[in-house]
Amino acid sequence: MSTTYALELKDVRKNFGKTEIIRGVNLAVQAGERVAVIGPNGAGKSTLFNLISGRFGPTSGDILLNGQAIQHKTPYEINRMGLSRSFQITNIFPKLSVFENLRCAVLWSLGYKYTFFKFLSGLKDANERAEQLMDMIHLDKKRDVLAMNLTYAEQRALEIGVTIAGGSDVILLDEPTAGMSKSETSRFIHLIKEVTVGKTLLTVEHDMGVVFGLADKIAVVVYGEVIAFDTPEAVRANAKVQEAYLGSSVADSQAGGH
Numbered sequence: 001m002s003t004t005y006a007l008e009l010k011d012v013r014k015n016f017g018k019t020e021i022i023r024g025v026n027l028a029v030q031a032g033e034r035v036a037v038i039g040p041n042g043a044g045k046s047t048l049f050n051l052i053s054g055r056f057g058p059t060s061g062d063i064l065l066n067g068q069a070i071q072h073k074t075p076y077e078i079n080r081m082g083l084s085r086s087f088q089i090t091n092i093f094p095k096l097s098v099f100e101n102l103r104c105a106v107l108w109s110l111g112y113k114y115t116f117f118k119f120l121s122g123l124k125d126a127n128e129r130a131e132q133l134m135d136m137i138h139l140d141k142k143r144d145v146l147a148m149n150l151t152y153a154e155q156r157a158l159e160i161g162v163t164i165a166g167g168s169d170v171i172l173l174d175e176p177t178a179g180m181s182k183s184e185t186s187r188f189i190h191l192i193k194e195v196t197v198g199k200t201l202l203t204v205e206h207d208m209g210v211v212f213g214l215a216d217k218i219a220v221v222v223y224g225e226v227i228a229f230d231t232p233e234a235v236r237a238n239a240k241v242q243e244a245y246l247g248s249s250v251a252d253s254q255a256g257g258h
């Protein structure tokens with residue numbers, strides 16, 4: 001019996017000009033797994049995210065979302081099929097309040113931007129869902145504060161709220177804790193865990209504390225290939241990974257008690 005994975009990459013390759021940047025990636029992520037994608041600078045992590053979210057098409061290979069091929073779909077179509085991505089560059093509206101940002105995201109996900117009448121009938125549901133999201137990301141006390149007046153960590157939390165607003169079951173987060181202090185980071189890991197319960201999560205991450213605090217599995221990308229995909233413990237113990245990349249970062253994170 002074949003398994004349907006939440007996300008599956010089969011021999012995915014991507015060339016930019018004559019250079020092969022992604023060199024035959026295979027990855028099978030089970031529904032509900034939290035996966036951290038790690039690797040040295042320039043290894044191809046962002047390119048992989050761009051391929052999965054449809055920003056680029058692969059040169060060859062298949063990408064399946066819940067068993068359905070998405071490698072030729074647009075980002076919009078892929079989003080409608082249940083995958084949502086947040087960016088390092090923020091995707092919130094600075095001059096809208098917390099509540100308005102969330103409501104916009106909910107309405108957009110429901111497709112209400114297209115017809116005014118659908119919009120009116122959906123408004124009540126959208127309001128309720130936006131309130132619910134606001135509680136989930138712990139910004140209920142900041143309901144009417146403009147996004148631009150939130151702290152940096154609160155803006156990142158709002159961004160997560162916007163990302164999960166449509167109820168996608170596969171979530172891609174690009175360095176969700178980048179730029180945060182240590183205490184903000186540990187609170188944020190907790191928040192990400194809470195809001196992604198039952199969802200499949202992929203995150204590109206450099207901070208080993210975050211990786212080991214968040215991930216069920218780690219995918220190690222080195223020079224356009226996934227050289228290991230396993231539990232944190234197994235990846236930590238993997239000699240190939242130690243040699244190619246981790247070494248001192250893992251030692252540091254272990255010393256730090258993560």
Ligand SMILES: Nc1ncnc2c1ncn2[C@@H]1O[C@H](COP(=O)(O)OP(=O)(O)OP(=O)(O)O)[C@@H](O)[C@H]1O
Nearest residue numbers: 016017021039040041042043044045046047048221
């Ligand atoms: N649109 C593009 N056109 C040409 N080359 C690209 C493009 N996007 C990425 N690259 C190249 O692909 C390689 C992988 O880049 P990518 O950004 O995916 O790496 P990364 O692992 O995310 O790195 P970092 O950790 O520094 O963000 C780099 O050599 C980069 O210069």
